[in-house]
Amino acid sequence: xxxxxxxxxxxxxxxxxxxxxxxxxxxxxxxxxxxxxxxxxxxxxxxxxxxxxxxxxxxxxxxxxxxxxxxxxxxxxxxxxxxxxxxxxxxxxxxxxxxxxxxxxxxxxxxxxxxxxxxxxxxxxxxxxxxxxxxxxxxxxxxxxxxxxxxxxxxxxxxxxxxxxxxxxxxxxxxxxxxxxxxxxxxxxxxxxxxxxxxxxxxxxxxxxxxxxxxxxxxxxxxxxxxxxxxxxxxxxxxxxxxxxxxxxxxxxxxxxxxxxxxxxxxxxxxxxxxxxxxxxxxxxxxxxxxxxxxxxxxxxxxxxxxxxxxxxxxxxxxxxxxxxxxxxxxx
Amino acid sequence: xxxxxxxxxxxxxxxxxxxxxxxxxxxxxxxxxxxxxxxxxxxxxxxxxxxxxxxxxxxxxxxxxxxxxxxxxxxxxxxxxxxxxxxxxxxxxxxxxxxxxxxxxxxxxxxxxxxxxxxxxxxxxxxxxxxxxxxxxxxxxxxxxxxxxxxxxxxxxxxxxxxxxxxxxxxxxxxxxxxxxxxxxxxxxxxxxxxxxxxxxxxxxxxxxxxxxxxxxxxxxxxxxxxxxxxxxxxxxxxxxxxxxxxxxxxxxxxxxxxxxxxxxxxxxxxxxxxxxxxxxxxxxxxxxxxxxxxxxxxxxxxxxxxxxxxxxxxxxxxxxxxxxxxxxxxx
Numbered sequence: 001x002x003x004x005x006x007x008x009x010x011x012x013x014x015x016x017x018x019x020x021x022x023x024x025x026x027x028x029x030x031x032x033x034x035x036x037x038x039x040x041x042x043x044x045x046x047x048x049x050x051x052x053x054x055x056x057x058x059x060x061x062x063x064x065x066x067x068x069x070x071x072x073x074x075x076x077x078x079x080x081x082x083x084x085x086x087x088x089x090x091x092x093x094x095x096x097x098x099x100x101x102x103x104x105x106x107x108x109x110x111x112x113x114x115x116x117x118x119x120x121x122x123x124x125x126x127x128x129x130x131x132x133x134x135x136x137x138x139x140x141x142x143x144x145x146x147x148x149x150x151x152x153x154x155x156x157x158x159x160x161x162x163x164x165x166x167x168x169x170x171x172x173x174x175x176x177x178x179x180x181x182x183x184x185x186x187x188x189x190x191x192x193x194x195x196x197x198x199x200x201x202x203x204x205x206x207x208x209x210x211x212x213x214x215x216x217x218x219x220x221x222x223x224x225x226x227x228x229x230x231x232x233x234x235x236x237x238x239x240x241x242x243x244x245x246x247x248x249x250x251x252x253x254x255x256x257x258x259x260x261x262x263x264x265x266x267x268x269x270x271x272x273x274x275x276x277x278x279x280x281x282x283x284x285x286x287x288x289x290x291x292x293x294x295x296x297x298x299x300x301x302x303x304x305x306x307x308x309x310x311x312x313x314x315x316x317x318x319x320x321x322x323x324x325x326x327x328x329x330x331x332x
Numbered sequence: 333x334x335x336x337x338x339x340x341x342x343x344x345x346x347x348x349x350x351x352x353x354x355x356x357x358x359x360x361x362x363x364x365x366x367x368x369x370x371x372x373x374x375x376x377x378x379x380x381x382x383x384x385x386x387x388x389x390x391x392x393x394x395x396x397x398x399x400x401x402x403x404x405x406x407x408x409x410x411x412x413x414x415x416x417x418x419x420x421x422x423x424x425x426x427x428x429x430x431x432x433x434x435x436x437x438x439x440x441x442x443x444x445x446x447x448x449x450x451x452x453x454x455x456x457x458x459x460x461x462x463x464x465x466x467x468x469x470x471x472x473x474x475x476x477x478x479x480x481x482x483x484x485x486x487x488x489x490x491x492x493x494x495x496x497x498x499x500x501x502x503x504x505x506x507x508x509x510x511x512x513x514x515x516x517x518x519x520x521x522x523x524x525x526x527x528x529x530x531x532x533x534x535x536x537x538x539x540x541x542x543x544x545x546x547x548x549x550x551x552x553x554x555x556x557x558x559x560x561x562x563x564x565x566x567x568x569x570x571x572x573x574x575x576x577x578x579x580x581x582x583x584x585x586x587x588x589x590x591x592x593x594x595x596x597x598x599x600x601x602x603x604x605x606x607x608x609x610x611x612x613x614x615x616x617x618x619x620x621x622x623x624x625x626x627x628x629x630x631x632x633x634x635x636x637x638x639x640x641x642x643x644x645x646x647x648x649x650x651x652x653x654x655x656x657x658x659x660x661x662x663x664x
Contacts, residue, residue, distance in 0.1 A: 199577050245531050246595025249584035256581050263578025267602060 003027065004317055005170035007162045007184065010036030011142055011306050012295055013176035014149035015072075017156060019310035022075075023318055029153060030168070032161040036178050037302055038142040040196045040273030042222040042230040044209055045069055045304045046087060046137040048107055057326045058282045062301060065308035066136065072307040073140060076148040081141030081224060087209040088120060090131040090258065096213035097130050104132045123205050123261045128212075139209050139222055142303050165292060172317055174293045178276040181296035187284055188332050189297045191239050191274030195247035196232035197255075201265035203227040212258050219254035221262075229265060231255045235275075243270040275299050279332060285312055285323040286330065293317065294329050335359065336649055337502035339494045339516065342368030343474055343638050344627055345508035346481035347404075349488060351642035354407075355650055361485060362500070364493040368510050369634055370474040372528045372605030374554040374562040376541055377401055377636045378419060378469040380439055389658045390614045394633060397640035398468065404639040405472060408480040413473025413556060419541040420452060422463040422590065428545035429462050436464045455537050455593045460544075471541050471554055474635050497624060504649055506625045510608040513628035519616055520664050521629045523571050523606035527579035528564035529587075533597035535559040544590050551586035553594075561597060563587045567607075575602040607631050611664060617644055617655040618662070625649065626661050 004020055006013045009031025020027040047062035073082035089104065091097040104111065109132035117131045118124055150157055165173055165184055175184050182189040206223035222230040234247045248270055256263050278284060278297035283305060287293050295313045298305050312323040322328075336352055338345045341363025352359040379394035405414035421436065423429040436443065441464035449463045450456055482489055497505055497516055507513050514521040538555035554562040566579045580602055588595050610616060610629035615637060619625050627645045630637050644655040654660075 197577075242598040244595065245529075245584055245588060245597050245599050248580065248599050249588050249595065252577055252581035253585060256577060263576065263581065265577050266574040267577050267580050270599060270602075 003170065004172040004174060005030060005168050006174045006176055007165070007168065008175065008177035008180065009157055010176065010178050011038040011146055011149070011302055012178070012298060012309055013174070014146060014153065014157070015306040015310035016174055016176055016295060016313045017153055018149050019314040020317060021153060021156065023314055025318060027156060029157045030160045030162050031157055032180070033159050037273040037275055038146055040194060040271045041142045041303050042196065042220060042232050043081065043140045043142045043303050044087070044137065044211070044220060044222060045139060046134070046211065047304065048134065048137065055280070055282060055326070057324065061308060061324065061327070062304055065305045068307035068311070069138070069140065076145070076152065078148050080144040080148050081139065083140070083225070084138045085208050086133055086135040087137035087211050088117065088131050088133055090117070090124070090128050090210060090212035092128055092212065092214045092257065094129065095216060100213055107132070107134065109134060121206060121208055121210070123259050125258055125260055128258065137209065137211070140303065141224060145303070145306070171291070172293065173291055174295055174313060174317070176295045178296060179274050181276065181284070181294060185288060185292070185294060187294065187296070187329055188279055189276045189284070192277045192299070193236040193238045193240065194233040194273050194275055195243055195251065196230060196271050196273065197248065197251050197267060198269035198271070199229040199231060199262060199265035200227050200268045201229070201262070205261055206259065210258060212254070214254040214257050217250060217254045219251060219258065221255055221259060229262065239274070241272045243272055276302070283309070283327055284329040285309065285327040287316065287322070288329055335502065336504040336506060337362060337500050338506045338508055339497070339500065340368070340507065340509035340512065341489055342508065342510055343370040343478055343481070343634055344510070344630060344641055345506070346478060346485065346489070347638040347642035348506055348508055348627060348645045349485055350481050351646040352649060353485060353488065355646055357650060359488060361489040362492045362494050363489055364512070365491050369605040369607055370478050372526060372603045373474045373635050374528065374552060374564050375413065375472045375474045375635050376419070376469065376543070376552060376554060377471060378466070378543065379636065380466065380469065387612070387614060387658070389656065393640060393656065393659070394636055397637045400639035400643070401470070401472065408477070408484065410480050412476040412480050413471065415472070415557070416470045417540050418465055418467040419469035419543050420449065420463050420465055422449070422456070422460050422542060422544035424460055424544065424546045424589065426461065427548060432545050439464070439466065441466060453538060453540055453542070455591050457590055457592055460590065469541065469543070472635060473556060477635070477638070503623070504625065505623055506627060506645060506649070508627045510628060511606050513608065513616070513626065517620060517624070517626060519626065519628070519661055520611055521608045521616070524609045524631070525568040525570045525572065526565040526605050526607055527575055527583065528562060528603050528605065529580065529583050529599060530601035530603070531561040531563060531594060531597035532559050532600045533561070533594070537593055538591065542590065544586070546586040546589050549582060549586045551583060551590065553587055553591060561594065571606070573604045575604055608634070615641070615659055616661040617641065617659040619648065619654070620661055
């Protein structure tokens with residue numbers, strides 16, 4: 001009987017197992033073999049950008065994890081695409097500007113005019129009306145993070161699909177199964193479909209993460225150092241895995257309106273993932289019963305919240321310290 | 333030494349070989365193993381729709397081949413997706429209408445108003461301004477045609493890449509190598525890149541081929557009986573094989589503006605092909621020297637021209653009858 005078994009080999013489960021391992025615990029990860037939301041995610045580390053309607057306690061958790069990321073990335077010891085160039089938040093039309101201005105005002109970031117924006121990113125469309133530079137909104141490459149965590153964990157990651165927690169022989173079970181958490185625990189985790197594209201072209205067209213409102217549509221563009229550009233994401237309350245004509249059209253239209261030079265980039269991937277949403281879209285972190293702990297429902301923030309989730313759950317397993325009560329699974 | 337060797341296992345080479353075989357000749361096809369333009373092509377059989385600027389002799393050849401298609405499809409003995417529902421040629425804006433009206437006027441087809449168009453295709457956007465029904469513009473599924481031809485030819489098709497005609501041991505060599513014909517013969521065949529998408533959804537949304545001008549962009553939409561919908565095509569004087577963000581955006585935008593219900597269809601394939609163009613965009617059909625015959629450069633009309641090309645080249649090989657002189661490779 002293994003000490004702790006983590007059910008789920010996505011970025012949350014692996015990060016928890018890695019922290020348990022680094023603290024000397026006996027841990028095994030059971031991974032069902034399917035790519036999780038991390039495989040599709042762009043890896044934006046944006047603790048403030050999406051928070052207009054979010055709970056202050058969730059914002060504090062996001063900010064705390066953002067502060068942990070540089071150390072977590074360094075600790076992994078290999079390149080995981082951590083990049084602190086920052087994010088340009090952009091608005092294309094007057095309506096887009098009105099919508100974004102409220103968030104920018106709360107963030108107390110100085111408004112940049114089009115000419116200033118193009119000194120940061122010369123490839124931006126001349127139609128872009130305004131923006132701000134959020135230096136603390138950074139990026140990491142989730143695929144590289146998962147690869148690094150798997151390498152560090154080695155044979156502790158076992159390919160095995162768990163369909164019932166009663167099949168797991170361990171003193172402590174951590175359920176970090178993303179959308180699969182609902183079936184294992186009965187907790188209200190629902191899949192929120194996201195379609196994401198990957199383009200590839202000459203590196204250097206863009207340097208910053210772009211997070212924009214374009215004619216009423218939200219789009220983000222995340223450029224990697226090697227010329228990959230991630231474009232996302234639709235947000236659909238659907239469970240299917242279909243890449244749709246409408247989803248791809250909407251993403252490409254917004255991205256190419258924002259950065260016309262991307263038109264010549266190769267479209268290398270069209271992917272679908274499902275964010276694990278909860279009724280209040282805050283994560284579920286805490287004990288379900290004496291044996292079972294849950295760490296799931298991270299919605300759009302799984303990559304950002306991985307380091308803090310790892311620390312909190314390792315603290316619960318090894319020290320008995322509870323995660324902040326607003327995230328208790330007992331609230332549902 | 334085989335009697336006749338056809339270099340090129342695309343729709344032209346296979347059709348020629350099939351006709352030679354059915355007339356009792358000894359024939360072998362050498363196929364380099366790469367998918368030709370047929371793999372990407374939608375299979376529109378449109379002898380008149382694109383002909384505003386085309387040579388009358390080419391139009392006659394296109395019309396002659398269109399007449400051969402029903403018999404050719406029947407002769408193959410299996411379903412090759414031959415469908416005679418017809419094509420709706422459509423114009424979205426006043427400018428689109430002005431551009432299309434000249435062709436429609438020459439074709440002497442009665443102009444249909446939006447309400448009439450929607451009795452044919454209820455899924456059309458209400459923005460569509462006018463159109464005509466071209467009953468003689470039909471479709472076939474090129475992938476099914478190639479599969480049927482390969483099955484009929486059996487072991488006569490050999491996987492072998494030819495880099496020089498001097499390596500081909502045959503009394504008669506027919507070069508039907510599409511864009512590869514240039515390197516083998518020195519003839520001016522240039523690749524014209526086309527990006528084509530395939531969508532899939534509930535069968536029955538559309539019944540006709542749609543060939544439209546949408547806000548200044550040409551797009552065609554070819555619905556198959558099984559729910560596949562082919563959307564094409566870009567036309568680029570480029571040799572690369574990249575599916576680009578701009579190409580996919582342009583195709584999806586035009587197609588979904590024309591038929592909004594396609595937004596929910598799955599995007600199943602993004603492909604690139606190269607049409608074999610010639611300086612006058614008419615095919616090269618005829619003798620190069622005593623041993624070598626060429627049948628290439630069919631540009632956008634390879635699928636349509638396959639039956640007449642097969643008959644003409646078989647006639648040249650077996651009867652010594654020359655194809656029409658306007659298509660002689662000697663003109664370049």
